[in-house]
Amino acid sequence: MTPLTIDAERFAADLAALNAIGWDGDGGLNRTALSDAHADARRWFLARANAAGLPTRVDSAGNHSALVPAADPAARTLLLGSHLDSVPHGGRFDGALGVLCALEVVRRVHEAGLELALALEAIDFTDEEGEYLGTLGSEALTGVLTSERLAAPRGGREAMLGAFQRAGLTEAELVHARRDPHTVAGFLELHIEQGPALERSGTQIGVVTGIRGNASFTVTLTGAARHAGTTPMDARRDAGVGAAAIILGVRELVMRDFPGCVANVGDVTLQPGAFNVVPARARLALECRSLDDDELTVLADAITTVARDQAARHDLEIAIEDVGRWTPVPTDARVRAAISAAAQEHGLSHVEMPSGAGHDAQVLAEIAPVGMVFVPSVGGISHHRDEFTSLQDCVNGANVLLGAAIALARTL
Amino acid sequence: MTPLTIDAERFAADLAALNAIGWDGDGGLNRTALSDAHADARRWFLARANAAGLPTRVDSAGNHSALVPAADPAARTLLLGSHLDSVPHGGRFDGALGVLCALEVVRRVHEAGLELALALEAIDFTDEEGEYLGTLGSEALTGVLTSERLAAPRGGREAMLGAFQRAGLTEAELVHARRDPHTVAGFLELHIEQGPALERSGTQIGVVTGIRGNASFTVTLTGAARHAGTTPMDARRDAGVGAAAIILGVRELVMRDFPGCVANVGDVTLQPGAFNVVPARARLALECRSLDDDELTVLADAITTVARDQAARHDLEIAIEDVGRWTPVPTDARVRAAISAAAQEHGLSHVEMPSGAGHDAQVLAEIAPVGMVFVPSVGGISHHRDEFTSLQDCVNGANVLLGAAIALARTL
Numbered sequence: 028m029t030p031l032t033i034d035a036e037r038f039a040a041d042l043a044a045l046n047a048i049g050w051d052g053d054g055g056l057n058r059t060a061l062s063d064a065h066a067d068a069r070r071w072f073l074a075r076a077n078a079a080g081l082p083t084r085v086d087s088a089g090n091h092s093a094l095v096p097a098a099d100p101a102a103r104t105l106l107l108g109s110h111l112d113s114v115p116h117g118g119r120f121d122g123a124l125g126v127l128c129a130l131e132v133v134r135r136v137h138e139a140g141l142e143l144a145l146a147l148e149a150i151d152f153t154d155e156e157g158e159y160l161g162t163l164g165s166e167a168l169t170g171v172l173t174s175e176r177l178a179a180p181r182g183g184r185e186a187m188l189g190a191f192q193r194a195g196l197t198e199a200e201l202v203h204a205r206r207d208p209h210t211v212a213g214f215l216e217l218h219i220e221q222g223p224a225l226e227r228s229g230t231q232i233g234v235v236t237g238i239r240g241n242a243s244f245t246v247t248l249t250g251a252a253r254h255a256g257t258t259p260m261d262a263r264r265d266a267g268v269g270a271a272a273i274i275l276g277v278r279e280l281v282m283r284d285f286p287g288c289v290a291n292v293g294d295v296t297l298q299p300g301a302f303n304v305v306p307a308r309a310r311l312a313l314e315c316r317s318l319d320d321d322e323l324t325v326l327a328d329a330i331t332t333v334a335r336d337q338a339a340r341h342d343l344e345i346a347i348e349d350v351g352r353w354t355p356v357p358t359d360a361r362v363r364a365a366i367s368a369a370a371q372e373h374g375l376s377h378v379e380m381p382s383g384a385g386h387d388a389q390v391l392a393e394i395a396p397v398g399m400v401f402v403p404s405v406g407g408i409s410h411h412r413d414e415f416t417s418l419q420d421c422v423n424g425a426n427v428l429l430g431a432a433i434a435l436a437r438t439l
Numbered sequence: 440m441t442p443l444t445i446d447a448e449r450f451a452a453d454l455a456a457l458n459a460i461g462w463d464g465d466g467g468l469n470r471t472a473l474s475d476a477h478a479d480a481r482r483w484f485l486a487r488a489n490a491a492g493l494p495t496r497v498d499s500a501g502n503h504s505a506l507v508p509a510a511d512p513a514a515r516t517l518l519l520g521s522h523l524d525s526v527p528h529g530g531r532f533d534g535a536l537g538v539l540c541a542l543e544v545v546r547r548v549h550e551a552g553l554e555l556a557l558a559l560e561a562i563d564f565t566d567e568e569g570e571y572l573g574t575l576g577s578e579a580l581t582g583v584l585t586s587e588r589l590a591a592p593r594g595g596r597e598a599m600l601g602a603f604q605r606a607g608l609t610e611a612e613l614v615h616a617r618r619d620p621h622t623v624a625g626f627l628e629l630h631i632e633q634g635p636a637l638e639r640s641g642t643q644i645g646v647v648t649g650i651r652g653n654a655s656f657t658v659t660l661t662g663a664a665r666h667a668g669t670t671p672m673d674a675r676r677d678a679g680v681g682a683a684a685i686i687l688g689v690r691e692l693v694m695r696d697f698p699g700c701v702a703n704v705g706d707v708t709l710q711p712g713a714f715n716v717v718p719a720r721a722r723l724a725l726e727c728r729s730l731d732d733d734e735l736t737v738l739a740d741a742i743t744t745v746a747r748d749q750a751a752r753h754d755l756e757i758a759i760e761d762v763g764r765w766t767p768v769p770t771d772a773r774v775r776a777a778i779s780a781a782a783q784e785h786g787l788s789h790v791e792m793p794s795g796a797g798h799d800a801q802v803l804a805e806i807a808p809v810g811m812v813f814v815p816s817v818g819g820i821s822h823h824r825d826e827f828t829s830l831q832d833c834v835n836g837a838n839v840l841l842g843a844a845i846a847l848a849r850t851l
Contacts, residue, residue: 222669239668243714255703256651256728256795257634258819260694267704271686274679282672291667292679293714300706302655302724302762312714316668350714383668407670408663410716 030372031139031433033131033425039418041075045111045127046119055412056119060112060154060163061089061190068111072126072151079134088167088204089153089196095133097146103212104146105436106395107132107428109387110155110164117156118414120404120421125217126151128425132432143436145212152387159187165390167204177201206394212439213362214391217400217428219416221384223407231423232370232377233401234363236318238389239289239381240355242327243314246273246334249344252299252307264342266309267297272337273311277330281315288326289383290315318355318381356389362398362435369430375423396439400427442784443551443845445543445837451830453487457523457539458531467824468531472524472566472575473501473602480523484538484563491546500579500616501565501608507545509558515624516558517848518807519544519840521799522567522576529568530826532816532833537629538563540837544844555848557624564799571599577802579616589613618806624851625774626803629812629840631828633796635819643835644782644789645813646775648730650801651701651793652767654739655726658685658746661756664711664719675717676754679709682721684749689725689742700738701795702727730767730793768801774810774847781842787835808851812839 048071049064051057058064069091073083076093084092091111096102109125129149136147153164159182166172177198180187191197220226225233250264274292281290294312315330317323331347338345363379370377380401382388388397402424405415460483461476463469470476481503485495488505496504503523508514521537541561548559565576571594578584589610592599603609632638637645662676686704693702706724727742729735743759750757775791782789792813794800800809814836817827 220669221666222671223674224671227674241668241715252823253819254633254796254821255705255726256653256701256797257632257821258701258795259634259636260690260701262635262639262819265690265703267686267707268690270707271683274683275687278672278677278680289667289670289672291677291715291717293667293716293718294709294712295679295682295707297706300724302705302726303653303703304705305703306705312712314667314714383670384666385668407665407674409666409669411664 030430031135033135033422033429035422038131038422038425042127042418042421045071045123049113050119053412055116056113057115058111058113059115060156060158061194065112066194069151072111072130075130079137081133081137086168086204087196087200088164089194090164090168090204091151093130093133093149095137095147097144098142102144102146103210104148105212105432105439106148106150106214106391107432108150108152109216109218110152112154112156112158114156114410116412117410118412120219120414120416121221121409122155124219124416124421128217128428131425132429135429136433141433143433145436145439147432147436155387158182159190162387162390165387167201168206169390169393170205171390171393172201208394211395213359213395213435214388214397215362215400215428215432215435216386216388217402217424218386219404219409219414220401221404221407221409224380225401225403226405226407228378230378231375231420232427233380234366234377235358235382235399235401236363236379237355237357237381238386239316239318239383240320240323241314241316241353242323243350244331245348245350246311246313247346248309248338250307250342253305255303255305258305263305265305266343267306269338269341269343270295270309270311272341273334276333276337277313280329280333284329285326288315288317288322290330316383320355323355353385356392358398359396361438362396365431365434366398366400366427368434369427372430373423373426375427400424400431442842443547445547445834445841447834450543450834450837453539454830454833457483457535461525462531465824467528468525469527470523470525471527472568472570473606477524478606481563484523484542487542491549493545493549498616499608499612500576501606502576502580502616503563505542505545505561507549507559509556510554514556514558515622516560517624517844517851518560518562518626518803519844520562520564521628521630522564524566524568524570526568526822528824529822530824532631532826532828533633533821534567536631536828536833540629540840543837544841547841548845553845555845557848557851559844559848567799570594571602574799574802577799579613580618581802581805582617583802583805584613620806623807625771625807625847626800626809627774627812627840627844627847628798628800629814629836630798631816631821631826632813633816633819633821636792637813637815638817638819640790642790643787643815643832644839645792646778646789647770647794647811647813648775648791649767649769649793650798651728651730651795652732652735653726653728653765654735655762656743657760657762658723658725659758660721660750662719662754665717667715667717670717677717678721678755679718681750681753681755682707682723684753685723685746688745688749692741692745693727696741697738699793700727700729700734702742728795732767735767765797768804770810771808773850774808777843777846778810778812778839780846781839784842785835785838787839812836812843
C-alpha cells in the first residue's frame, strides 16, 4: 500500500513564507522569543491552521497549537512540534521546520479524513532557545517549570517580565499551561540535525536514540604573573600553558576513550593578559556530553582528572566549579520503531543517532514517550544564517513524521 | 688596597625614606611618571644631593641629575642612574634602587675628593615605565625621541600633554634635553634582576651582557563555530585547540632549540566564547626575545612556522600580524669588565647574564658605551608590591657601581 504523503507544493510555499518572517538577510533570522517577528510567525501559524479548517489554541504559557480532535472526545493527544523562536542572528530551520512539518501532518490527516484513536496536536513551544528562560513552554506544559528557574532567568528577570507583558502572558498563569500527564500519549519532534553526521554518511533520516546529557565546569588555574622577558621558561608557573595542556588533553581523552561522547572548551580567559607578562590565571569554560548517565559521570570524572593532572604537572593551583548538569534522556523504543518503519515505507535511508543538543523533547520525556526525527543539516551549521536543509530533505522528514504519527496514533 | 665603599648606614636610611614616597601598603607603590608622588620623590632626590653639597640640574625633558664636575670643565660625563617612576601598584626597587645607588656613588666620590678624568652625573630619567610614552627621558637625552612617538603615546596624547603641563614641561622644549653624544662617555645602570636567576644560583651580582631584543605578534586563527553537543570531535575546526597547540608547541620549541631565549603567549581570546559552541576564532598575543639580532630573526621565524604548522594541522586559517620589534642591545665589553672587576674587588660572586626586560640603558647605547649591574630580586617578582631585594644585596650593588664608576672614569 502506498503510504500517505504530504502536499509537497503547499509545504514548500509555506516553508518559503515562514522563512521570510524575521529574516534579515546577512543578519540571519531574528525571531527571538516573544519579539514582534516571533509574534508574526505565530499568527501566521494559527492563520494557516484555520485556513485548513483546524481548530487552534494558545495556552497560558503562550504555546500555540493546531488540533485534529479524535472521534472520542476523551482520547489522549499525540503532540507533534518544536519551536518557532530563533536565537539572535540564527537560522531558518532550527525549530521552525519541526513546527511546519507538524502543521503539515495534522492538515494532511484532517484532509484525508483519517479516524485515529488519538487526537493530534501540532504545537509551537514558547522560548525554546532561551532568550528569557529556555524550554519555557514545554516546561510549563509538563509542569516541571520551577519558581527557582523563574526567579533567575538567563535573560534577566525584568526583561522576561516585560516580554511576558507584551505577549499578554503573566507569570502567575504559567502554571495553568500544565497538562494532566494522562492526557498526553506521546511527543514527536522533527528537527534539523545541527551536526554533520547525516550529510557525511549520505543518510536521509536520523532516528534519535536519545538526547545527550551534559556536565559543565568552570576551571580556574592559578600560577604566577612574571615578566616574560626575564623569567626563564623552566621557572614559570604559566596558567596559559596549563590551559593549553587541558584543552589538548581533554580532546585526546575523549577521542581515544569516549568515542560516542563530545567535550568542548568554549572559552578561555587569561590574566593579566599582556604580551610581556606570563599569565597568572586562566579560566576555562568546559563541558562534556554523553547519551548515558553512568558514562557521563565517568566522562566528567576522567576530564576533571586530566585537568587536575595537567595543573599539577605545570605547578598550578586548580579550582573546578560545577556549572550545570543535564541528565541524558533516552527516546522511547516504540516511537523509534515507528520512525524507522515510516522511513522504510518511504524508501528513505535512516540511521539511529544521538542528539547532542537539547530540545523540547527532553522536557516532554518527563511525562510521555518521546521520539525525534532528524533531517540533514548542510555542513552541520546551525544557529547561523547559513543553516540550510534542502527542500527534498524537509519533505522527506515531513513524510516520515506523518507516517510515524499515524502509526503511533494507532499503537501508543 | 681596600676599595672605597659606600656609606651603608646613610644609604639604608635614604632607601627607607625613598621607599615610603608613594607607598600604598597593600596597593604597592603608586609613583607613576609625573604624578604628585613622583614629583615628591624627585624633589627628595634633589634635596639629598644638595644636602651633600652636589650641584643639581633638571633638563627640559624633566630628567633630574646630581653632579660631580671633573677638574677639567671640558671633560666628558659618565652617567649613572635609572628612574624613580613606577608602574601603577608597582614595587619599590625597580628603577628607584638604581637612582639611589647612583646618588650614593656621586656623593661618596665627592666626599672622598677623588679627582676623576670624567664628570659623574647621577640621573633619574623621566617616564621609563611608559605611563605616557616609555623611556621618554632617555630618548630625549639621546635625541632618538621622534615626533611619531610623541604623536601617539601609549597613555594617550591628551593625558601626556596634561601631565607635561602639570610638571612644567612642554612638547616643543623636549628636544633641548638632547646631549651632544661627544659629551657622554658612558652610562652605567644598576637595576634589580626582575627574574629569579641570581637568587636561584645564589649569585650576588649580575653583569649584564646585553638587553634582549623582542619580536611580538598577534596570531589570529579562524575555524568554524559549531554546536559543541552535535559536532563530532573529528569534524571540528576548533580555533581553541589550535591556540592550545601553538602555546605548547612554541614552549617546546624554545626550550629545546633556543635555550638562551624566551617566548610567551600572554593573552588568548576565543570567540564566540560560550560553553556549548566550538570556538571559531582565537587571537593570541605572542612575543619572543633573544640577546642576538640574528638569533631573534631565526627564533621569530621558527615560532611563526610552529604557528602555521599547527594551524594547518587543525584545519584553521591563520593570520600573523607583526606588532613590534626591538633590536637586541649588547653592553660594552670595557664596562662589563669594570663591573666584574669591581665585584671581584669586593669579594662578591658574579655572573654574566642577559637582561630580559628593556631599560634606559638600551636607549643610551645609541650614543655611548653602556653597562648594567643586576642585583638579586626575591622570587623574581617585579612590578608588584612584593618586589624585594635585601639591604645587603642593595649595598653590594651600590659598592660595585661605585667601583666600576671610578674605574671607568679613568679608562673610558
